[in-house]
Amino acid sequence: MTNERGHVLVVDDVETNRELLARRLRRQGHTVTIAENGIQALELLRSQPFDLVLLDIMMPQMDGFEVLEQLKADSELRYLPVVMISALDDLDSVVRCIELGAEDYLFKPFNPILLQARIRACLEKKRLRDQEQAYLEKLQAEQEKSEKLLLNILPQAIADRLKQGKSTIADSFADVTVLFADIVGFTKLAAQLDPTELINLLNDVFSVFDNLADLHGLEKIKTIGDAYMVVGGLPTPKANHAEAIAEMALDMQDAVSNVKTKTGEAFSIRIGIHTGPVVAGVIGQKKFTYDLWGDTVNIASRMESHGVAGAIQLTTTTFELLRDRYLFQKRGTIFVKDKGEMTTYLLLGKKAED
Template sequence: MTLDQASVLVVDDVEANRDLLCRRLQRQGYTVQVAEDGVKALELIRAEPFDLVLLDIMMPQMNGYQVLEELKADPNLRHIPAIMISAVDDIDSVVKCIKLGAEDYLPKPFNPVLLKARISACLEKKRLRDQEQAFLQQLKEEQEKSERLLLNILPKPIAERLKQGERTIADNFTQVTVMFADIVGFSQLSAHLSPAELVEFLNEIFSQFDQLADHYGLEKIKTIGDAYMVVGGLPTPRPDHAEAIARMALDMLVDIKQFRTKYGESVRMRIGIGTGPVEAGVIGTKKFSYDLWGDTVNMASRMESHGIPDCIQVTETTYQCLKDRFLFEKRGAIQVKGKGEMVTYLLVGKSEK
């Protein structure tokens, strides 16, 4: 809004007063509308945007005090300044108007030079307030954008702790379930794709997995090339962490079947799951990340790398957590790097019990 483009509403029950004010304001370049009483004034104010209201006090149906009070009580309208112009010029009336939120007060008959100066000052203050509100709204939007970016990197509880000033975040969790998923034969698949096509291909798959993680209330930790890592039970512990991971893993095998390369090749995955204690924390001060460490993480990774395409391989510990609610096939003893011979199981579905 510029001062000479302002929209002004004149409210007065006397037609001669309305016409006089209207002509003077129009000569000064303002857009002017009039209302003959307080009820009509509020109807117009709620229907159209105004930069200023010139308001008489003594009016039938609804007087100027009542209009001013309603105007300032409405959060959507209270920013509109009001100048009271009235034949009632006693100090009590002036004080009452100011207390109700009037920007200024002029007695009738008004001085046209003083009126022009008061209106200009009033509109300038409104322009500055509008400018301030626009800046604050922009600042709020930027803060919300930064918050969303931060929550794309860190779990919300961890982000809150960082914002509160914690410098070192390192926690122990006694029981969580970790899952790794990897695309089978990814090197061969990617050889036929351009860099842009490869990124788009992975983004489409991992975005689908992100939706599953959100659906089951799980925490995505990271992607490493074509591998996807997610955990249940942290940073907020939950008793059904293994069950939630198992349900997501089964859904992932269903969803991956819908994906095809541009040459029509199907996409296959290996999935590995491990359950147990982990350490978790934030690493770095630049391009920082929230990550996990411990034998449970290593075992989940081994379950994936030593797994079978289109299958979900789990450790003995995970099997014990889930055997009453899910269906398994015993794979038997396999050689696991760094661990030797281990008995593992394949998760094949949900139990009908």
Template sequence: MKIRTIAEGTIWVSASVHPMTLAGQQTLLTTLYDINEAKRDRVVRKLAEKALRRSQAQLRQQAKELEQRVERRTTALVAAEEKYRKIFEDAAEGIFQTTLTGQYLNVNPALAKMYGYDSPSDLVVSIIDIGAQVYVQPRRREEIIAFVRQLESVTVFESEVYRKDGSIIWISENMHTVRDDAGTLLHYEGSVRDITDRKSTEEELRRQRLKSERLLLNVLPQAIAERLKRGQKIIADSFTEATVLFADLVGFTELSTSISPNELVELLNSVFSKFDQLADHHQLEKIKTIGDAYMVVAGLPIPRADHVRAIADIALDMQHEITKIRVQDGRPLSLRIGIHTGPVIAGVIGIRRFTYDLWGDTVNVASRMESQGEPERIQVTDAVYNRLKNGYNFERRGSVAIKGKGDMTTYWLLSKKG
């Protein structure tokens, strides 16, 4: 029961009542026991038991939720592994894992097929040194590993590799490192694409480009061809100094009527091919051939200080070489050559069959020097003579009436002094 005390207020007590006689009178002996602390202990115990039951329920709920999460994650992991396995097995690209020392740990069917092996296991077992057995250039493996170690990954690394039958294909390779949580390098992983068809196409395009460039260089000087390739549409240059030569086969019209067309073409090809070789030797620019005439220039498109001397040298060589070429019936050939030096304009004309050509008074005078010259002789103008007289031997021809120019003093170039 509860009683009220002066000191502590209301407290819980246990009462024990016993009848007894005291001083001849019947009375009751009441004994009170303070049970407040015990009560509190029971209450605390009940509360603790209740809290324990609540905690146990919470733990059971948490354990259930944790189990469910583990189950879900396990299911997701299994699904991811299955997805990765399917990707690994079905990928069109080759996929691999390799050891740090150059052996395959794992490859997919696509890589085995790409390299010509019957199965992934056939490839893994057969290759014990990737660098030596797979790469055409054995150090190629070392190069890609060096890049991967430095950069952690490499993409589009192109190499030639051997297939099982010894044939060679081109591959493009991606590779990256695989490390554990401590950062220790475990192995390498990567993928491979067969780019042989692309490389073949690129090589064919390269060959066609080189062929086109060679054809272009047969028509145009290299410096001019480069300008056209860069997209320059109009090419016209003025040169203050250049030396022009015209050479013509003497009696060609009569000769063409006495031999077959095939023999005529073969003869011209023989003559002009020799002249082309001389032009290359003296680093001159052949401009064109017109029938049986040959035109060559020095001093353009790249200026040179010795342009007059270079033309004089090729003129003497042309006269020498023509004596070695004969018609099939044994008849000899002879040349008329004319030379003049001065300013010219050079440029590319035409859209489809464009050509590099020269214009100006210098060109016209050089042509007149040839047409009004004599067989087996080299006629030059006074301007040429004055530039070369100290190094070459000349014979003064005298005053010659030149169409469109009037009388001009000309000279025969004979030989080089010394």
């Protein structure tokens, strides 16, 4: 048998009964609080923690049945063990108390040894329940942390499918817009900065880009060194994916224009954009990521690598989708590795609304 000690609330309208119970419980090592009626008992229960309630049934204003009913209707108090103590020895009263959620029922005059045993049993059950609840709360917190970490790696829809047991995911999208951004002069910058300062600088810049991707409803795919990749139109199709990418590209330019190294050196990026079909998904068994494949990805990457420092270069395909709402400068025909001659445009800004 355990040697549990607890904080017990004794509720009885008869002073001699209250004092008798209180003395016996204190001798057993319990902390005791007394309530003279049901209303006072509820006020005490909602203002401080208790481990057990010894509740009389026959009380004026609010009897024990009503107090018990209110306790079990309260989400914060419903699991608090209640032992009913009453001179009523009819079976109907016992049944009603049990149906309302009482832990036990003792008749007056009660046997002190039986009372002690019942109290210990109730306190032990409460202790075990409290341990279980603490474990469940800890488990839930860990699950939430794991879920948050997973959603930092994968889109929600993809994570849900993986949790359903799908080991390989590959979806075709007929029309998306892909953006690559790269820091101009990163190799030179890396040679000039302390490694910690360099990482902090990249983290600050890419964190701003992450916020912009969320703002415009886009899906960040990955960072590769100093390169940043984002796409519009997947995993959930998006009708205005090209416009959303254009808005993000312009916002990215504005964001980096305010960034300077500790030495005061200016910071700029080169951006490339292309629109077309891709395959997106998750492959492999370890350290998997959500990625894109297809010619559209390669062309968007070429638009960045063959672009102009501080500018946003895009293909004719994307230009045709945006020409009515944005301002462009035709760069002309350039030679693109593995693609040959391509006509490209530089995105300058958004047209003024009428």
